[in-house]
Amino acid sequence: MLLHILLSLFFFTTSATQTNTSAGHAIPFPTHEHFNVKESVSQAIKLHPLPKTQEEFNDESSNKGKEGSWKLKLLHRDKLAFSHFTDFRRRFGSRMKRDAHRVAALIRRTRGKSAEYEVEEFGVEVVSGMDQGSGEYFVRIGVGSPAKNQYMVIDSGSDIVWVQCQPCNQCYHQSDPVFDPSLSASFAGVPCSSTLCDQVDNSGCNSGRCKYEVMYGDGSYTKGTMALETVTIGRSVVRNVAIGCGNSNRGMFTGAAGLLGLGGGSMSLVGQLSGQTGGAFSYCLVSRGTESSGSLEFGRGVLPVGAAWVPLLRNPRVPSFYYIGLSGLGVGGTQVPISEDVFRLTELGDGGVVMDTGTAVTRLPTVAYAALRDAFMMQTASLPRAPSVSIFDTCYDLNGFVTVRVPTVSFFLMGGSILTLPAKNFLIPVDERGTFCFAFAPSPTGLSIIGNIQQEGIQISFDGSNGFVGFGPNIC
Structure with missing residues (x-):
């Protein structure tokens, strides 16, 4: 099925569009996906x-x-x-x-x-x-x-x-x-x-x-x-x-x-x-x-060959946390205009991007969240909207739909790699009737947190002795 093929493509895929990264490499990745609404609701409530x-x-x-x-x-x-x-x-x-x-x-x-x-x-x-x-x-x-x-x-x-x-x-x-x-x-x-x-x-x-x-x-x-x-x-x-x-x-x-x-x-x-x-x-x-x-x-022995490796950053103020370098965000194959400084970990230990298994929903500084949300809303203008739910201000009434076409969401990682998420990692059901919400939220500070919903299905590896975090290369 097309859905299952698309869901398996999240890193260095061969479909859709190419973009030039800060490292000058052209990396292809899917720009849109046919999202199975009915299947997602069924899986969520089961x-x-x-x-x-x-x-x-x-x-x-x-x-x-x-x-x-x-x-x-x-x-x-x-x-x-x-x-x-x-x-x-x-x-x-x-x-x-x-x-x-x-x-x-x-x-x-x-x-x-x-x-x-x-x-x-x-x-x-x-x-x-x-x-x-x-x-x-x-x-x-x-x-x-x-x-x-x-x-x-x-x-x-x-x-x-x-x-x-x-x-x-x-x-x-x-x-x-x-x-x-x-x-x-x-x-x-x-x-x-x-x-x-x-x-x-x-x-x-x-x-x-x-x-x-x-x-x-x-x-x-x-x-x-x-x-x-x-x-x-x-x-x-x-x-x-x-x-x-x-x-x-x-x-x-x-x-x-x-x-x-x-x-x-x-x-x-x-x-x-x-x-x-x-x-x-x-x-x-x-x-x-x-x-x-x-x-x-x-x-x-568990560190995968072919993963996209990003430097692991340390914050002396909280040595327990795993910080990564993030340079930007993308929607539908296009990088959203957000300054890299928004995601920077300062010398004083402020800001930065933390990988966390205990947080469910990814939080972004307000300026980054607003830009990402607006770009996503612009490319989903044809979908019927629903009222806000809980922490989510961008929701859709997909009751009656079997599948919908939605843009992909991508993380632009330091060093030039791009991590593109399947739709189930950012469009989640919030009730049994078919209300879905965009699973990102604003952070009240400059700290960004990549939550477990966005991490699902991706092999994430930590090489502590060499100071790197790896993503992929395959779903697991």
Whole structure:
């Protein structure tokens, strides 16, 4: 089908128009796409429960990564059995509220207010948390000896790894039994005098044990003690991983046992494993409403050949965040007139463009968003408009349409590469009747955030030791 062919073309494609990049290279990419409205609505409202047993979930194929690497499944949270929002509009509304909290939190962190933070080689499978009002994705890993399997939220903007622990003074509901450290032969508390404790933000001391506390901007939090524990990722057993053992936890993590921090700091799982993996990892976020799963892989063996590599930028103010160089935006094969300075990360740590798995909708500085939106509206003037919904001011009434022709949206990356998105990554259903909205929103500051909706279906790789982020070259 034409639709499926077009959806598979997002990088260095051979259809449609050519444009000259700042590097002087002519790169062809599609300018328009026939978007299947009916199929998109059907996928959005459909729930796909996960297999009932751990054996079915972690089948052999899900753990077979590239040579020298391990692979884990990555899935939408609405595939999990603990889903309680069966109504699509409620799931969508809750997700947007959570997204607003997330964005506000990231902005506060870039301003240095960390205390107000919002809420050998291997890999794992990932899930998304749409129905709980968040945009996070889940993986399943083993904690302790013997390993107790747990669903974990992945977060590329956070460093700490933590799970809910017994005795639990205050815990939210999770789908698996709460981890009991007394039943693990490998659990070891971290003393206050440890250098590891010094690396923990907001650390403290209680009866000689290192305490941690993380507060999230939506009122969520986790508090407890730090420990060294064995973690099983795919078929690899990793010993002495620093984790938070949370005895008091609250928030939007419902269903998950805790959080797997993948940020750029030393305490994240990526940072702790950098000696074995070179700080290399790769993920593909599964598309909404599909029965397939995405993936999360660790190790240099997972870095794809032929990807478009962009320099990874660091902001000393927030070392956890992954910044990339963005020079512009395009609609329908034409670059939108926006100054490159709008996306620049300044020497003071302001502005810039962050890749974030926890934010759903891409945010752009107001001047960039307005220019992108206006260009898109101009090329979709023939489509019937609908009132604004939630954070979206550009919506369409596509009820009764089977397919529509829409312009593509592109990111012009530093160095000359162009990343062109399939329509499902920027035109999303917001109800069951066929209302679709342009899935970008203005940022209240100069910070740009590329959210997980725009990242879906694209293999995104981080080469930490060499300082690059890779996109593609194929859908995954």
